[in-house]
Amino acid sequence: MVILSLLILNKAGGLIFQRDFNEGLKKLSSNDYLVLAGTFHGVHAITSRISPVRNSGGGLEVLESDRFRMQCFQTLTGTKFLIFAEPNQPNIDVVVKRVYELYADYVMKNPFYQIEMPIRCEAFERNLVAYIKPK
């Protein structure tokens, strides 16, 4: 499994987590990651309004390119998980679900994590790495 990078956006479009797992994407400055998150949040909001398909108000879900495939999963609470993977990576939705579970466990259930704030939970990262990049 080759997952390149994971971004988590809070419901206001603020970047609360970013981590690269494999080489393949250009490194950005931390400010640029914030801009990327904010921009995506805006684009997502627009796509959810102008979707030509009836009753599909979910907004942009997948972005494919020669170099990577980006999948967005938005929870019912408005949090977004963006996963960048290799273009041919299958079953990203399974990965996203599992990442969401890890987030529910190691971020939301950590009593000292402040909701909507940047995630600094060591156990979360440890479990993420163990799942995405098992040794």
Add this chain to the structure above:
Amino acid sequence: MSATKAARVGEDVWKTRIDKVNAELVTLTYGSIVAQLCRDFEGDYLEVNKQLEKMGYNIGLRLIEDFLAKTNMGKCANFRETAETIAKVGFKVFLNITPTVANWTTDNKQFSLIFEENPLADFVELPDDGRAQNELWYSNMLCGVLRGTLEMVQMQVDAHFASDILRGNEVTEMRVTLVRIIDDELPPGED
């Protein structure tokens, strides 16, 4: 989603995806929290109710993500569906009980949850000081949990107990009212 489907989902998730914990540990932990609050606020039961609600609210804000991640639930189409989901999936998954949904108002914005059993209140007798029986809502944390979880999925509700077997009432009944759907275009604090 129909009531029967909700029941099936709740049963299934509870069986396959939930780590179980000894029920008495939960009952005793909850009991010591309530008793400690009663001591801290020197028997000001109205304040204790408030604190329990607030604690529940903070739990709810977090618990919703676990609920969604474990159950893979989609959006509810209306408030009736929400009520069934709370009763048959939410309470089932976290407390292994399924309160009955009843007493809808005609505008479909208010319903009751009737608790035939309540693991939080096993072994409990309210203090015999002449006030607790009239003032303390022992399980008030549950009201806060509902308010917190639903707020995270864009529903502002009011939840309060209307009666409690602990007080000598016939049934334990929680009243839930949909105040409004929170418009998520502009999250609070993002002007």
